[in-house]
Amino acid sequence: MSNETNGKSGYLVEVEDLKQHFPIRTGFTKTTLLKAVDGVSFKIRPGETLGLVGESGCGKTTVGRTLLRLYEPTDGRIFFEGNEVTKSNMREYRKEMQMVFQDPYSSLDPRMTVEDIIGEPLDVHKLYSTKSERRDKILGLMSLVGLNAEHATRYVHEFSGGQRQRIGIARALAVDPKFIVCDEPVSALDVSIQAQVVNMFEDLQKQLGVAYLFIAHDLLIVHHISDKIAVMYLGRMVEMADADELMDNPMHPYTQSLLSAVPIPDPETARKQKRIILEGDVPSPLNMPSGCAFRTRCRYATERCSAECPPFTDRGNGHMVACWEK
Amino acid sequence: MTETNTMPKKKALSLQVDLSKFEKATDEEKRQQDVMSKSTTFFRDGMRKLMKNPLAVASIIVLVLIIGTITVAPAVVPYGYQDIIKVDGKRDKTAKNLEPFKYSKKEMKYMEKTGEKLFPHIMGTDSMCRDYFIRVVYGTRISLTVGLFASILVLIIGVLYGSISGYAGGIVDLIMMRIVDIIYSLPDMLIIILLSVVLNERLSATQNPVIKSLGTNMVSIFIVFGLLYWVGMARLVRGEILKIKSNEYILAARAIGAPSGKIIRSHIIPNCLSVIIITTALQIPSAIFTESFLSFVGMGVKAPMPSLGSLANAAREGLQSYPMQLVFPAVTIILIVLAFNLLGDGLRDAFDPKLRR
Numbered sequence: 001m002s003n004e005t006n007g008k009s010g011y012l013v014e015v016e017d018l019k020q021h022f023p024i025r026t027g028f029t030k031t032t033l034l035k036a037v038d039g040v041s042f043k044i045r046p047g048e049t050l051g052l053v054g055e056s057g058c059g060k061t062t063v064g065r066t067l068l069r070l071y072e073p074t075d076g077r078i079f080f081e082g083n084e085v086t087k088s089n090m091r092e093y094r095k096e097m098q099m100v101f102q103d104p105y106s107s108l109d110p111r112m113t114v115e116d117i118i119g120e121p122l123d124v125h126k127l128y129s130t131k132s133e134r135r136d137k138i139l140g141l142m143s144l145v146g147l148n149a150e151h152a153t154r155y156v157h158e159f160s161g162g163q164r165q166r167i168g169i170a171r172a173l174a175v176d177p178k179f180i181v182c183d184e185p186v187s188a189l190d191v192s193i194q195a196q197v198v199n200m201f202e203d204l205q206k207q208l209g210v211a212y213l214f215i216a217h218d219l220l221i222v223h224h225i226s227d228k229i230a231v232m233y234l235g236r237m238v239e240m241a242d243a244d245e246l247m248d249n250p251m252h253p254y255t256q257s258l259l260s261a262v263p264i265p266d267p268e269t270a271r272k273q274k275r276i277i278l279e280g281d282v283p284s285p286l287n288m289p290s291g292c293a294f295r296t297r298c299r300y301a302t303e304r305c306s307a308e309c310p311p312f313t314d315r316g317n318g319h320m321v322a323c324w325e326k
Numbered sequence: 327m328t329e330t331n332t333m334p335k336k337k338a339l340s341l342q343v344d345l346s347k348f349e350k351a352t353d354e355e356k357r358q359q360d361v362m363s364k365s366t367t368f369f370r371d372g373m374r375k376l377m378k379n380p381l382a383v384a385s386i387i388v389l390v391l392i393i394g395t396i397t398v399a400p401a402v403v404p405y406g407y408q409d410i411i412k413v414d415g416k417r418d419k420t421a422k423n424l425e426p427f428k429y430s431k432k433e434m435k436y437m438e439k440t441g442e443k444l445f446p447h448i449m450g451t452d453s454m455c456r457d458y459f460i461r462v463v464y465g466t467r468i469s470l471t472v473g474l475f476a477s478i479l480v481l482i483i484g485v486l487y488g489s490i491s492g493y494a495g496g497i498v499d500l501i502m503m504r505i506v507d508i509i510y511s512l513p514d515m516l517i518i519i520l521l522s523v524v525l526n527e528r529l530s531a532t533q534n535p536v537i538k539s540l541g542t543n544m545v546s547i548f549i550v551f552g553l554l555y556w557v558g559m560a561r562l563v564r565g566e567i568l569k570i571k572s573n574e575y576i577l578a579a580r581a582i583g584a585p586s587g588k589i590i591r592s593h594i595i596p597n598c599l600s601v602i603i604i605t606t607a608l609q610i611p612s613a614i615f616t617e618s619f620l621s622f623v624g625m626g627v628k629a630p631m632p633s634l635g636s637l638a639n640a641a642r643e644g645l646q647s648y649p650m651q652l653v654f655p656a657v658t659i660i661l662i663v664l665a666f667n668l669l670g671d672g673l674r675d676a677f678d679p680k681l682r683r
Binding site (some may be wrong): 070103175 | 580
């Protein structure tokens with residue numbers, strides 16, 4: 001698809017054929033590869049949001065973590081501003097790429113005060129010269145995410161889930177990154193708080209111009225915040241398009257069934273809407289079906305689907321789909 | 327910033343709070359607010375919480391009193407732990423099994439004759455005409471020393487072993503933990519008794535003055551603690567580190583780019599500190615118990631050196647007539663063990679933020 005010469009292509013983050021396989025012990029001596037991510041490619045422009053959806057265990061989180069090299073990828077390449085990110089030069093990119101974690105309860109050290117948590121990235125990258133400069137920066141970040149200055153000396157157990165997530169966001173913003181992986185940042189929060197946090201993500205994007213990879217399983221939230229949406233199923237991408245295009249015109253049968261499961265607030269429309277109910281369970285990622293991974297639950301599956309894996313092709317206007325039948 | 331420092335006036339029918347009754351905070355007042363919310367270190371914060379716990383404070387006081395007594399008493403009390411009481415330079419055979427604060431016939435005669443006051447026998451005397459108080463003091467010294475040193479030994483070996491196993495993971499962890507399992511399955515009392523028999527022979531041949539004064543049994547107790555008792559600590563520390571390692575804040579620190587040294591220092595160690603502190607605090611009474619038990623069955627310190635266990639054992643013979651001789655060492659053991667246990671609980675409550683209300 002692309003190569004090293006795309007340095008001026010205008011993309012902030014490019015991921016090419018990312019693969020992450022974990023060896024899992026399945027027997028006394030036998031190990032099987034768990035293909036958590038199996039060939040995922042996408043590009044994100046500066047200040048843009050790519051939403052990544054899919055059901056539990058489809059590899060969304062692994063994509064985010066491998067992207068930041070918290071896991072060493074099995075295969076594939078990652079480019080940041082056109083330069084390849086490798087194991088050896090990852091440290092300098094830690095200032096550019098950050099992460100907000102899913103669980104606001106376990107992602108903050110209970111032994112540290114809020115000040116020290118937000119200050120940790122500043123300490124690690126030595127982004128201040130005096131103690132007072134450090135404190136000013138921390139207080140600035142706290143007001144940016146809507147925390148009061150007197151919260152600085154408190155421990156995290158004194159905060160609610162939404163406030164904790166704000167602390168996590170402030171920590172990610174401390175190094176002034178250009179790209180943030182948001183790993184289901186709102187799924188652990190109350191619905192009312194979700195809206196606040198999502199709106200804050202949008203405001204921060206407008207203010208600071210950061211790009212997001214927004215991982216979630218709530219399609220409505222993803223639609224609200226994303227410019228583009230990618231759908232994953234069992235470690236592979238099945239569809240990617242502009243947010244509105246994907247919502248209005250889903251092509252892949254998996255996306256169609258996902259969208260039909262979104263609750264509609266209007267009962268009239270909801271009655272007319274036909275739900276597509278998938279049969280069977282998600283196959284075990286240790287024992288993936290041949291060809292298209294979705295074929296065991298697909299209404300349109302043919303013999304071709306089991307023989308060959310469908311390519312991820314453009315169906316016009318950047319609407320990418322991996323399906324033989326659609 | 328507005329020019330006027332006054333608040334808007336309340337409308338006659340408005341249900342809102344009358345803002346004109348309020349004043350805007352001045353800059354000075356704002357600064358005071360800043361100073362008041364001064365940050366406290368983790369340690370200071372924990373100590374403050376510990377001092378609020380009445381049980382913990384009481385046990386600290388008891389421990390300080392006991393430790394103070396055993397350091398000061400030998401210098402104040404004019405009796406030795408292994409000497410028969412002497413009156414006027416002569417051995418006093420009548421000072422046998424005295425009640426607390428009673429004097430023997432010879433002592434009373436001596437005091438009448440000279441008019442000077444002899445130091446009282448606070449806990450009476452034992453069947454060998456020795457002052458019982460000073461014997462209990464020395465016994466407590468021995469028991470506490472054994473408890474402290476054994477716990478430090480366990481702490482060092484257990485924490486090192488456990489943390490290496492926890493960090494390394496994989497095959498190293500597997501092998502190290504199987505060794506722990508094997509040691510766990512050994513009957514510790516049997517090993518202590520066997521070891522002290524073997525070591526007794528070996529060590530009595532040496533002329534090392536330190537070993538001689540301690541007694542070979544004491545040395546073998548230390549060796550056994552070093553060999554066997556660290557496994558519990560090692561397991562706990564390993565488990566704790568595995569638990570901490572799986573937390574997302576470790577992943578977050580790695581995403582920030584923190585080097586492993588910093589992650590260990592600022593995340594892993596502080597988070598398993600409470601487990602280490604409480605286990606050490608609870609290890610001390612358990613070591614004191616073991617030592618007392620061994621001394622009670624006659625495998626502990628060498629006579630005439632007393633320990634709380636051997637004192638209790640000696641008191642067993644005259645239990646019907648002189649029950650106080652059993653009560654004193656037993657109460658001392660109870661006080662020490664209870665104080666350490668309560669202190670350990672208090673420390674855990676104070677230093678574990680998850681348990682705080």
